[in-house]
Amino acid sequence: MAPAVPTGDSKIAEWLAHPYAGPVLREMLAQSGQSERALSPVKRFSMKKLVKLSNGQFSQEMLDGLMAETARRMEAGDAAAPADAPVPAEAQAPDEDEEQEWEERITEGRFTGQxxxxxxxxxxxxxxxxxxxxxxxxxxxxxxxxxxxxxxxxxxxxxxxxxxxxxxxxxxxxxxxxxxxxxxxxxxxxxxxxxxxxxxxxxxxxxxxxxxxxxxxxxxxxxxxxxxxxxxxxxxxxxxxxxxxxxxxxxxxxxxxxxxxxxxxxxxxxxxxxxxxxxxxxxxxxxxxxxxxxxxxxxxxxxxxxxxxxxxxxxxxxxxxxxxxxxxxxxxxxxxxxxxxxxxxxxxxxxxx
Ligand SMILES: NC(=O)c1ccc[n+]([C@@H]2O[C@H](COP(=O)([O-])OP(=O)(O)OC[C@H]3O[C@@H](n4cnc5c(N)ncnc54)[C@H](O)[C@@H]3O)[C@@H](O)[C@H]2O)c1
Structure with a gap:
C-alpha cells in the first residue's frame, strides 16, 4: 500500500521518495526546465519551509496543487506511478532529524548612536x-x-x-x-x-x-x-x-x-x-x-x-x-x-x- 499523501510538514526528500508524490513533483520541476538536482541542497527542508523561503517562486497554491494531484492519482490507482516504482537512490529520505531551527537573538542597543x-x-x-x-x-x-x-x-x-x-x-x-x-x-x-x-x-x-x-x-x-x-x-x-x-x-x-x-x-x-x-x-x-x-x-x-x-x-x-x-x-x-x-x-x- 502506498503511504499517505505527503503534506507541507513532510521533507522534500520524503516527497521525492513517495511513489505518487515523487513523479508529480518531478513533473512540476520539468515544466520549469529543472530537475530534482535543483532540490538536492534543500532536501532536508519541509515543503512548508520551501514555500516560506522561495520568495513567491514556490507558492502555497502550488503546494496545494501538488497535494491535490497526488491524492487524485492515488485514488485513481494511477498506473503511471505504481506503489512499487523504484525510487532514485538520491531521493531516499535522510535518517537524521531536521536540524533544530536557529532563532535570531537581538542584541539590544548594539548600534545605538551609530x-x-x-x-x-x-x-x-x-x-x-x-x-x-x-x-x-x-x-x-x-x-x-x-x-x-x-x-x-x-x-x-x-x-x-x-x-x-x-x-x-x-x-x-x-x-x-x-x-x-x-x-x-x-x-x-x-x-x-x-x-x-x-x-x-x-x-x-x-x-x-x-x-x-x-x-x-x-x-x-x-x-x-x-x-x-x-x-x-x-x-x-x-x-x-x-x-x-x-x-x-x-x-x-x-x-x-x-x-x-x-x-x-x-x-x-x-x-x-x-x-x-x-x-x-x-x-x-x-x-x-x-x-x-x-x-x-x-x-x-x-x-x-x-x-x-x-x-x-x-x-x-x-x-x-x-x-x-x-x-x-x-x-x-x-x-x-x-x-x-x-x-x-x-x-x-x-x-x-
Ligand atoms: N545569495 C547567495 O547565495 C550569495 C552567496 C554569496 C555571495 N552573495 C552576495 O551577497 C550579496 C547580496 O546578494 P543577495 O543574494 O542578497 O541578492 P539580492 O538580489 O536578493 O539582493 C541584492 C540587492 O542589491 C541591489 N542592487 C543590485 N545592483 C545594485 C546597484 N548597482 N546599486 C544599488 N543596489 C543594487 C538589488 O536591487 C537587490 O535588492 C551580493 O554581493 C552577492 O554577490 C550572495
Missing part, C-alpha cells in the same frame, strides 16, 4: 543586515537601486531610524546623495549590493557581462567606500564589511566574471585593512555560502553548467539572509574590535571541504 550605511538593502542579505542594525538601535541609511523594494523595507520598519535612498552604487552622483543623507558621521558601512554572472568560463564571457559584474561588485563598492572614508578618516573610527562570496575563495562557485570580481573584493578588503590599520578603521569581509535570496544566476554555458554543478555536489544547506546578517552585524559592530582584514566564510563549513 549611523550605518547598508547597500542592497531592498532584498536578501542587505535587507536582513539593514533590518538587524535598525532593530539593534542603529540609524540606518538603506540604499538600493530599487525604489519599490526600499519602500517596502521602510514600511516594514516604521518607528525605527531608517532613511532610504534610491541609488545605483555605480554612479558618483547617486553616491553623493547617499553621503548627504548620512550627514557628517558614518560609523559603519556594509557593502552588500551585488549581482551574479551567467556562469560562463573565460573563453565564453562577453564584454557586457564582465563590465556589468565588475561595475556593481567591484567599482560600486570601491566608489562608495572611497566616499565614506572621507567621513571615517577625520573621525579616526569606522568599520567596513564587504560581502565577498565563496567565489572569492575558490574557482568552482560561479563563472569567471563573478569569481574574479569577488576575488577583487577580497583584495580591496585586505589592502584597506592594512592601509587604515593605524587610522582606527577596520575593514573585513564576509564570504557567504548558499543563501536563499532574489539573486539571479543563469547558466548560459554548457561547460559552466557541467563544472559548477559538479562542485555543487558538496554544497552546504542554503540558509536565510538572517543567518548572514548575524555574521555581518558582528563584524560591523564594536564586538569585532580586534578584527580587521578577516575574510570570514559564513557558509556552514563549505569552505572547509
Amino acid at each position: 549611523t550605518v550605511v547598508v547597500t542592497g538593502a531592498g532584498s536578501g542579505i542587505g535587507r536582513a543586515t539593514a533590518s538587524r542594525v535598525a532593530r539593534e538601535g542603529g540609524r540606518v541609511i538603506a540604499l538600493d537601486i530599487s525604489a519599490e523594494r526600499l519602500a517596502e523595507f521602510a514600511s516594514e520598519h516604521e518607528g525605527l531610524d531608517v532613511t532610504i535612498v534610491t541609488a545605483d552604487v555605480t554612479k558618483e552622483e547617486d553616491i553623493a546623495r547617499v553621503l548627504e543623507a548620512a550627514g557628517d558621521r558614518i560609523d559603519a558601512l556594509a557593502n552588500v549590493a551585488g549581482i551574479m554572472d551567467n556562469m560562463t568560463p573565460l573563453h565564453e564571457v562577453t564584454d557586457e557581462v564582465w563590465a556589468r559584474v565588475f561595475a556593481v561588485n567591484v567599482e560600486g563598492l570601491m566608489r562608495l567606500s572611497r566616499a565614506v572614508l572621507q567621513r571615517m578618516l577625520p573621525a579616526g573610527r569606522g568599520s567596513i564589511v564587504n560581502i565577498a562570496s565563496e567565489a572569492g575563495l575558490r574557482g568552482s562557485a560561479a563563472g569567471v566574471a563573478y569569481t574574479a570580481s569577488k576575488h577583487a573584493v577580497v583584495g580591496i578588503t585586505k589592502s584597506s585593512s592594512y592601509m587604515y590599520a593605524s587610522s582606527g578603521i577596520r575593514v573585513n569581509a564576509v564570504a557567504p555560502g548558499p543563501v536563499i535570496t532574489n539573486i539571479e544566476a543563469r547558466f548560459d554555458s554548457e561547460l559552466g553548467r557541467e563544472r559548477v554543478e559538479a562542485a555543487m555536489a558538496i554544497l552546504t544547506t542554503p540558509v536565510t539572509p538572517d543567518h548572514l546578517a548575524a555574521s555581518i552585524t558582528f563584524l560591523l559592530s564594536d564586538d569585532a574590535v580586534n578584527l580587521s582584514g578577516v575574510i570570514l566564510p559564513s557558509d556552514g563549513g563549505w569552505s572547509a571541504i
Whole structure:
C-alpha cells in the first residue's frame, strides 16, 4: 500500500521518495526546465519551509496543487506511478532529524548612536543586515537601486531610524546623495549590493557581462567606500564589511566574471585593512555560502553548467539572509574590535571541504 499523501510538514526528500508524490513533483520541476538536482541542497527542508523561503517562486497554491494531484492519482490507482516504482537512490529520505531551527537573538542597543550605511538593502542579505542594525538601535541609511523594494523595507520598519535612498552604487552622483543623507558621521558601512554572472568560463564571457559584474561588485563598492572614508578618516573610527562570496575563495562557485570580481573584493578588503590599520578603521569581509535570496544566476554555458554543478555536489544547506546578517552585524559592530582584514566564510563549513 502506498503511504499517505505527503503534506507541507513532510521533507522534500520524503516527497521525492513517495511513489505518487515523487513523479508529480518531478513533473512540476520539468515544466520549469529543472530537475530534482535543483532540490538536492534543500532536501532536508519541509515543503512548508520551501514555500516560506522561495520568495513567491514556490507558492502555497502550488503546494496545494501538488497535494491535490497526488491524492487524485492515488485514488485513481494511477498506473503511471505504481506503489512499487523504484525510487532514485538520491531521493531516499535522510535518517537524521531536521536540524533544530536557529532563532535570531537581538542584541539590544548594539548600534545605538551609530549611523550605518547598508547597500542592497531592498532584498536578501542587505535587507536582513539593514533590518538587524535598525532593530539593534542603529540609524540606518538603506540604499538600493530599487525604489519599490526600499519602500517596502521602510514600511516594514516604521518607528525605527531608517532613511532610504534610491541609488545605483555605480554612479558618483547617486553616491553623493547617499553621503548627504548620512550627514557628517558614518560609523559603519556594509557593502552588500551585488549581482551574479551567467556562469560562463573565460573563453565564453562577453564584454557586457564582465563590465556589468565588475561595475556593481567591484567599482560600486570601491566608489562608495572611497566616499565614506572621507567621513571615517577625520573621525579616526569606522568599520567596513564587504560581502565577498565563496567565489572569492575558490574557482568552482560561479563563472569567471563573478569569481574574479569577488576575488577583487577580497583584495580591496585586505589592502584597506592594512592601509587604515593605524587610522582606527577596520575593514573585513564576509564570504557567504548558499543563501536563499532574489539573486539571479543563469547558466548560459554548457561547460559552466557541467563544472559548477559538479562542485555543487558538496554544497552546504542554503540558509536565510538572517543567518548572514548575524555574521555581518558582528563584524560591523564594536564586538569585532580586534578584527580587521578577516575574510570570514559564513557558509556552514563549505569552505572547509
Ligand atoms: N545569495 C547567495 O547565495 C550569495 C552567496 C554569496 C555571495 N552573495 C552576495 O551577497 C550579496 C547580496 O546578494 P543577495 O543574494 O542578497 O541578492 P539580492 O538580489 O536578493 O539582493 C541584492 C540587492 O542589491 C541591489 N542592487 C543590485 N545592483 C545594485 C546597484 N548597482 N546599486 C544599488 N543596489 C543594487 C538589488 O536591487 C537587490 O535588492 C551580493 O554581493 C552577492 O554577490 C550572495
